[in-house]
Amino acid sequence: MAVMAESxxxxxxxxxxxxxxxxxxxxxxxxxxxxxxxxxxxxxxYPLALGLWLGMTDTKIGGVGRYxxxxxxxxxxxxxxxxxxxxxxxxxxxxxxxxxxxxGLYLALLLNERLPFKSMVRAIVLLPFVVPxxxxxxxxxxxxxxxxxxxxxxxxxxGLITHYIDFLGDPWNARWSVVxxxxxxxxxxxxxxxxxxxxxISPSLYEAANxxxxxNLQRFRHITLPMLSPIIxxxxxxxxxxxxxxxxxxYTITRGGPINATHLMATLSFQRAITGGNLxxxxxxxxxxxxFLVAAILLSxxxxxxxxxQQGGRD
Amino acid sequence: xSNFDRRSVLKAGLGGAALLAGxxxxxxxxxxxxxxxxxxxxxxxxxxxQFIQAEYDKFAEQxxxxxxxxxxxxxxxxxxxxxxxxKAAVAANVGAGPDLIIGTLDDPHKFPEKLIDMTDVADYLxxxxxxxxxxxxxxGKKGNSWIAIPQGATGGCLNYRISHVKAAGxxxxxxxxxxxxxxxxxxxxxxxxxxxxxxxxxxxxNGWCQWALWAFGGKVVNDKNEVVIDSPETIAALxxxxxxxxxxxxxVLSWNDSNNNKAFLNGELSLTLNGISIWxxxxxSPDPKQQEIAKDMNHAQMPIGPVGVSTEQQNILVYxxxxxxxxxxxxxxxxxxxxxxxxxxxxxxxxxxxxxxxxPAYNDNPVWTSDxxxxxxxxxxxxxxxxxxxxxxxxxxxxxxxxFVVVDMFxxxxxxxxxxxxxxxxxxxxxxxxxxx
Numbered sequence: 001m002a003v004m005a006e007s008x009x010x011x012x013x014x015x016x017x018x019x020x021x022x023x024x025x026x027x028x029x030x031x032x033x034x035x036x037x038x039x040x041x042x043x044x045x046y047p048l049a050l051g052l053w054l055g056m057t058d059t060k061i062g063g064v065g066r067y068x069x070x071x072x073x074x075x076x077x078x079x080x081x082x083x084x085x086x087x088x089x090x091x092x093x094x095x096x097x098x099x100x101x102x103x104g105l106y107l108a109l110l111l112n113e114r115l116p117f118k119s120m121v122r123a124i125v126l127l128p129f130v131v132p133x134x135x136x137x138x139x140x141x142x143x144x145x146x147x148x149x150x151x152x153x154x155x156x157x158x159g160l161i162t163h164y165i166d167f168l169g170d171p172w173n174a175r176w177s178v179v180x181x182x183x184x185x186x187x188x189x190x191x192x193x194x195x196x197x198x199x200x201i202s203p204s205l206y207e208a209a210n211x212x213x214x215x216n217l218q219r220f221r222h223i224t225l226p227m228l229s230p231i232i233x234x235x236x237x238x239x240x241x242x243x244x245x246x247x248x249x250x251y252t253i254t255r256g257g258p259i260n261a262t263h264l265m266a267t268l269s270f271q272r273a274i275t276g277g278n279l280x281x282x283x284x285x286x287x288x289x290x291x292f293l294v295a296a297i298l299l300s301x302x303x304x305x306x307x308x309x310q311q312g313g314r315d
Numbered sequence: 316x317s318n319f320d321r322r323s324v325l326k327a328g329l330g331g332a333a334l335l336a337g338x339x340x341x342x343x344x345x346x347x348x349x350x351x352x353x354x355x356x357x358x359x360x361x362x363x364x365q366f367i368q369a370e371y372d373k374f375a376e377q378x379x380x381x382x383x384x385x386x387x388x389x390x391x392x393x394x395x396x397x398x399x400x401x402k403a404a405v406a407a408n409v410g411a412g413p414d415l416i417i418g419t420l421d422d423p424h425k426f427p428e429k430l431i432d433m434t435d436v437a438d439y440l441x442x443x444x445x446x447x448x449x450x451x452x453x454x455g456k457k458g459n460s461w462i463a464i465p466q467g468a469t470g471g472c473l474n475y476r477i478s479h480v481k482a483a484g485x486x487x488x489x490x491x492x493x494x495x496x497x498x499x500x501x502x503x504x505x506x507x508x509x510x511x512x513x514x515x516x517x518x519x520x521n522g523w524c525q526w527a528l529w530a531f532g533g534k535v536v537n538d539k540n541e542v543v544i545d546s547p548e549t550i551a552a553l554x555x556x557x558x559x560x561x562x563x564x565x566x567v568l569s570w571n572d573s574n575n576n577k578a579f580l581n582g583e584l585s586l587t588l589n590g591i592s593i594w595x596x597x598x599x600s601p602d603p604k605q606q607e608i609a610k611d612m613n614h615a616q617m618p619i620g621p622v623g624v625s626t627e628q629q630n631i632l633v634y635x636x637x638x639x640x641x642x643x644x645x646x647x648x649x650x651x652x653x654x655x656x657x658x659x660x661x662x663x664x665x666x667x668x669x670x671x672x673x674x675p676a677y678n679d680n681p682v683w684t685s686d687x688x689x690x691x692x693x694x695x696x697x698x699x700x701x702x703x704x705x706x707x708x709x710x711x712x713x714x715x716x717x718x719f720v721v722v723d724m725f726x727x728x729x730x731x732x733x734x735x736x737x738x739x740x741x742x743x744x745x746x747x748x749x750x751x752x
Contacts, residue, residue, distance in 0.1 A: 168566070
């Protein structure tokens with residue numbers, strides 16, 4: 001009897017401890033965060049840390065590496081192909097992002113107007129984004145083919161050129177060609193997201209502007225653009241990140257050729273790490289992308305800060 | 316398969332059987348094979364993805380026969396070459412995965428200590444069938460022991476249009492580099508140009524660029540693994556290829572491994588380096604135009620340069636088993652079974668001469684003479700060097716090839732974006748990054 005009573009007391013004590021714990025906001029909060037933290041650590045922090053570590057070693061595929069500090073970076077600094085890939089990546093990102101933004105914004109403004117078959121047109125605009133990247137890349141590979149290019153064929157038949165255009169065989173032609181493919185693929189994302197942003201702008205602002213006699217350009221300059229800027233910041237950050245780290249398009253269309261003229265840091269990293277077997281150096285090339293990516297994220301961070309200011313808060 | 320029907324295969328098979336029974340093939344001394352696979356063994360085999368379905372079907376059929384005969388279960392998987400390379404390395408790294416891989420080139424030399432010693436298999440096959448080609452030995456052996464068993468090569472030969480070469484003034488295909496250049500120039504003049512991939516085409520571009528480098532006496536490293544690519548011989552090769560490049564069809568700089576197939580079968584390309592696939596596809600095509608092209612085409616070996624010997628580079632296939640396998644003896648038994656002449660011959664017939672044999676004794680397979688157009692592919696291993704020439708095969712040779720150091724060098728010099736001297740210096744700089752570690 002005494003034993004039973006004792007255990008009952010203990011039970012009450014334990015359960016009250018649990019109850020109290022679950023009633024505590026701090027404890028509960030921490031518990032709810034555990035799954036998210038676990039996922040972040042397992043799938044983001046750990047791979048990132050492993051990548052950073054690998055970049056500091058001379059690991060070969062199938063072997064154990066030694067720590068060599070910044071050895072990979074010192075060696076890469078002397079590698080002309082690496083520097084070419086850095087240039088290509090920056091060029092690719094800037095050229096593609098600027099055009100994607102311009103066309104995307106233009107499309108979004110158009111789609112925001114009253115159009116016949118509005119929802120159908122919007123769905124069609126999204127198409128390039130829906131097609132798997134590799135498939136569209138293969139299509140572009142055919143479009144740019146040195147012997148079978150449809151563009152060259154049409155221009156030739158129209159009598160505008162005398163021989164097939166060497167789209168992917170000339171360094172600058174190849175760079176512009178892959179940029180064009182990336183733009184085609186990236187525009188829908190920009191357009192649809194900006195369109196969503198446009199639709200959040202209150203019509204009363206435009207009505208007020210109309211009453212004040214504002215021109216179209218003034219309305220765009222003083223209402224649309226400022227109201228849209230937080231969305232623009234987010235969209236362009238994503239667009240820049242995705243373009244900067246692009247792999248599939250390049251790998252399918254040119255494999256980095258001709259003479260490495262379209263090698264991006266991502267494709268070079270793959271070529272060195274997987275095809276070449278030098279995992280450490282490949283990781284180092286990937287790591288070299290991080291400063292650029294962080295810069296892009298910081299840019300968006302400050303863009304978002306501005307949005308708070310726009311909503312009446314302070315900068 | 317218009318001119319290679321079942322009857323001719325049957326006849327050829329009988330001929331082969333007669334040869335087998337004849338005195339020519341009887342080994343000098345019978346090789347011993349005492350290996351017994353482990354009880355209840357089961358192995359996972361990862362091989363390169365087939366281009367010819369009949370070849371794979373035969374391989375799978377033989378694997379099944381092997382299981383019936385030995386009781387060893389075989390799980391067969393196939394993946395493209397490009398994917399096997401990283402998987403093989405990861406398997407070596409983590410100590411798990413397939414028991415046996417049939418991959419390419421110098422992969423086993425990147426992780427030799429992880430692989431099953433195959434010396435007894437190589438000795439048995441070598442003794443039984445009168446020896447390996449030297450290049451097969453280079454790919455199979457590390458030091459004194461064998462770490463891999465060469466399966467052969469998906470060989471490359473020159474593919475040319477008979478009528479176009481004739482129209483260019485050559486009744487016979489040129490055998491040396493001088494004649495070859497003249498042919499290409501004449502082809503260009505007739506508007507029936509040659510074309511060789513100069514993009515990042517793992518098979519085609521590496522194949523002919525390495526050939527050109529070696530044909531003039533250039534090489535990436537010497538026998539002490541010191542980088543010696545920046546040499547007068549290399550520059551001679553670059554000057555030669557620069558002249559050659561001027562005769563090519565436009566766009567080769569962007570070509571990958573499949574562009575030349577497409578252009579050739581479309582009649583726009585008259586001379587290129589390729590496997591036997593263009594001819595096979597053309598022959599079996601429902602399109603009369605492609606059939607016509609297949610009829611008007613033939614194959615030849617790469618011409619011989621100033622060094623006076625054949626200097627081809629071929630895509631060698633190799634069997635290698637992992638030490639992490641629980642059934643190393645079953646792995647060896649499987650290789651021995653598949654490589655035994657009887658099985659290899661039947662497989663070769665099914666593949667229609669797709670794989671060049673690693674043992675000269677296997678050259679008597681009637682498939683090689685069933686059509687004279689197939690014959691040049693038979694001797695690919697006789698004519699080629701290993702891709703690490705003149706140094707060792709291993710991490711550095713694989714990395715230099717994987718990073719397209721030689722191909723980029725030729726592309727740079729050929730297009731005139733830099734001088735041959737500069738291109739050679741840059742290649743040396745890039746190669747040193749791998750050979751110095």
